[in-house]
Amino acid sequence: MKTADAGGSNSVSVWEDDPGSGVLVSRPIPDLSKKPLAFRFPKPAPEPSVYPPGAADFRYWTAAEALRRGADFWSARVPLTKWQVGATLKVILCEEVGLNAYYDRTALNFFYDPSPTGTVYSGESPDVVCHEMGHAVLDSFKPELWDVGSQEVAAFHESFADISAILSAIQLPSLRTGILQDTGGRLYRNSRLSRLAEQLGAAIRAQRPDAVDADCLRNAVNSFAYLDPTTLPNSAPAAHLSSEPHSFSRVFTGAFFESLGAALSAKSQNPAMPTEAELLSVASDLAGVLISAIKASPVVSNWYAQVAANMVIAAGSVDARYPPIIKAIYVRRLILSLHSAASIASVPPIVGAPAAAQEELAEIALPADHYGISGVLFVKTPSQSCRFVALSAAGDLSSIQPLGAETAAQVFVDDLFSRGRVDYGEVVLPEARLDHGHRLKSHRLVKTPGGARLARLLFDCDCGCQ
Secondary structure, eight states: OEESSOOOTTEEEEESSOTTTTEEEEEEOOOTTOSSSEEEOSSOOOOOSOOOTTSHHHHHHHHHHHHHHHHHHHHTTTTOSSBTTBSEEEEESOOSBSSOEEEOSSEEEEOEEOOTTSOEEGGGOHHHHHHHHHHHHHHHHOGGGSSBOOHHHHHHHHHHHHHHHHHHHHTOHHHHHHHHHHTTTOOSSSSTTTEEOHHHHHHHHHHOTTSSOSSSSEESSOOOOOOOGGGSOSOOOTTSOOSSHHHHHHHHHHHHHHHHHHHHHHHOSSTTSOOHHHHHHHHHHHHHHHHHHHHHOOOBTTHHHHHHHHHHHHHHTTOTTHHHHHHHHHHHTTSSOHHHHHHGGGSOOOOSSOGGGGOOOOEEEEEOGGGTOSSEEEEEOOBOOOSSOOOEEOTTSOEEOOOOHHHHHHHHHHHHHHTTOEEOTTTSOGGGSOOOTTOOOSEEEEEETTEEEEEEOOEEOOOSOO
16 A cells, blocks of 8 residues: 555545555545535535545545545536536445445445455545546536437446546546656556556456456556447457447547547657646646537437547647547547548537537337337437538448437347346336346336336446446
8 A cells, every 4th residue: 555645634545546556645625515516425524534444434535535626627627507416416425235336316326345355335436436426527518418318328428437537537646647657658558547446346356257357447548449339249248349338438438548648648848758747738638628529519329420520620729739639549449430530620610509409309209019018118319410420430441320310229228128227117017027136227117108218317337246
C-alpha cells in the first residue's frame, strides 16, 4: 500500500483510483451539498479523519471525495443545473449483497460481497463510483438515451460511464504524475488509469473466470474494432466482443482513450515527456469535444458513427491538430467509414441548438407473442432525423448501412429477453416466462392497453454474478 501525498487537518484519506491499485491519497474534505450537482447519503457523515482502508468511515469519504470531484468536473463542461432526479442525488453505499452497482434515476447504489481476499465493497472504488455517476451525468443532459431500444446507445451509456471514471481520475495531480511516470509519457498503455475496477474485476473472476478482463473489470487499452452488433452473440467471454452493452462499450472507450493519448503527444511541447498539466489540459479538451458531440448527435441506430463524426466536427473548433487524430483512430477502429471521415469536412457548422434535440423518439408496437405477452410491446426507437450521414465500416472497409429504427429496437429487445434482463411483472403468465434466476433486471414490462410497454429500470454492472 502506497501513499501519494501527506495529509492535513482539512483533508481525508481516500483511494486514489481503485483499491486494487493500493494507492492512498489525502484530499480536501468534499462538500456533498455543493450545487449544481449535490449528493445525499442516508446516514450522517462521519468526522473527517484518516480512517484505515476497509473501515465504513473510510468507504464513506472515498466515495464522497470521488463523487464530488467527478461531479465538479462534469458540471463545468456540460453545464448541468441539476440531476435528472432533481437537485440532489442519493447515494447508497451498501445496498445489498452482490458484485454490482447501478444507477436507477433515484440513487447511485453500491453492493458488497465476500471474495477470496475479503469483502469487496463496490462503493469503495473511485472507478466504480465515478462510472455510476457517469450514467447519472449522461442521463441528466441527454435523457432521451434512457429508454430507447438500441444496442449502440446502451453500449455508449456504459462507455461514457467508463470515460467518466477515467477523466475523473485524471483530475488528481498525483495520479497524472504517477501515470506519466509509469507509462513513460505514452498514455495509451496498460496502466492503472486504463484498468477500470481492478478489485471488483478480481472478485468477479473468482466466480466467473472468463466474465471480465484478466487484470480488471474492463481495460480502455484494447484492440477491439467495430462490428455490426446484430452479427455478434448476445454474450461472450471477455476476450471476445458481444452485443451485450458492457462488452460492446469497449469499442468506443478504446477509441476515446487512444485519442486521448495521441492528442497528448500532439499537443505536448516534448511528446516524449508530456507534463501532468498538459495531460489535464488535453483531457479537458476531449471531454468538451465529447459533450458537444453527444449534444449534437441525433438518436439513431448507428449512434457510434454519429457521435464520432460530431466529435471530429467539434474538435476543429478546439485545436486544429485534433480532427485528423480522431478521424484516424475512429476509422482504424471501423467506427467511422473512410467515406464518412472524408466527407465530414463538408458538413456545415451547427447554428443554434440541433433540431434533433427537439425531436421526440417514435414509439412503435412490436409483435410480442414470442415474449409471452398478450398483445404488442411498445418500445421507443432510435428514430431522430440526421442532418448528415455518418456510417461505420465492415472488416473489408465498406460502409455499413444502418438498421431501420424498428429493426434496431426489435434486436435490442430480443437481446434483453434472451439475457434475462426483463422483469415480467404481472404482464406475462408464469408458464410463458424464461427463468433466469435472481439476476438483476435492467428493464420491466408495464401493462398498458393493447399489451405492454418496455421501461428501463437502471444501468448496472451486469457481470452475471447477481
